[in-house]
Amino acid sequence: MVAPRDGRAVTKAAKTAPVHGLSSVRKVGPTEQVRNQLLAAIQRGDFPPGSLLPSERVLCETFGVSRVSVREAISGLEAVGLVSVRHGRGAFVRSGLADPAGPFVKYLELHREELLELLKVRGALDELAAEDAALEGTADGLAQMIAARDAFAKAVESNDLEQMAATDVAFHVSISRCSDGQLLPQLLIELNGVLEESRRMTLAGAGRSARSVKEHAAIVEAIVAHDPRGARRAVARHINSVIGWIQKFNPAGG
Secondary structure, eight states, X not given: OBOOTTSOOBOOOOOOOOOTTOOOXXXXXXXXXXXXXHHHHHHHTSSOTTOBOOOHHHHHHHHTOOHHHHHHHHHHHHHTTSEEEETTTEEEEOOXXXXXXXXXXXXXXXXXXXXXXXXXXXXXXXXXXXXXXXXXXXXXXXXXXXXXXXXXXXHHHTXXXXXXXXXXXXXXXXXXXXXXXXXXXXXXXXXXXXXXXXXXXXXXXXXXXXXXXXXXHHHHHHXXXXXXHHHXXXXXXXXXHHHHHHHHOOTTTO
């Protein structure tokens, strides 16, 4: 019982029943924060292949976390093949995308066919979105699409892999938002979430991001020209280009 200022007793509110299918939001722990920052730094090229990561002591002081958090974060990076821990020497960044034991090669070994299928589905949705944008795109929607195209190009120019991945998603979603539909943008957001890990890896491939800049420009050009067939063709060329790169990728040939 709680006694308010007027002296009357009131009963505490009963605990709200959980909503089916939903769970509480959890804060990201220090281990995950350290792992994410190190991953981003490696992907940006701050720590190039073969380089030694800072010592545990330096990382603890830099991040303001315990040695346990740092060790768990590095173990997580080692588990996906991004670093190699050498006893008594430290953690070294692995040799990169085409490393036969690296994360992208392992990912493709396990998920290549699934990834290709998802890209084909995404391509079909992207084509539909581009056609709708060319036919019914609003002035505001087209302006946001152009801004998203430029943001991706800027991320590529600065070689910021995390930004490349984020702005790539934003560009494709912006096309679906050019018109007034609601379902298509949501489907593409969810599908792009599934493809998040592979997107960062493909954009890291030699020449892949620069090619995407040109392909994005062709898509925008067709949409702004109100050419639905041309917009579909430009999207198809872009997705098929990515699919072809993944199909041909191998550690020996890159």
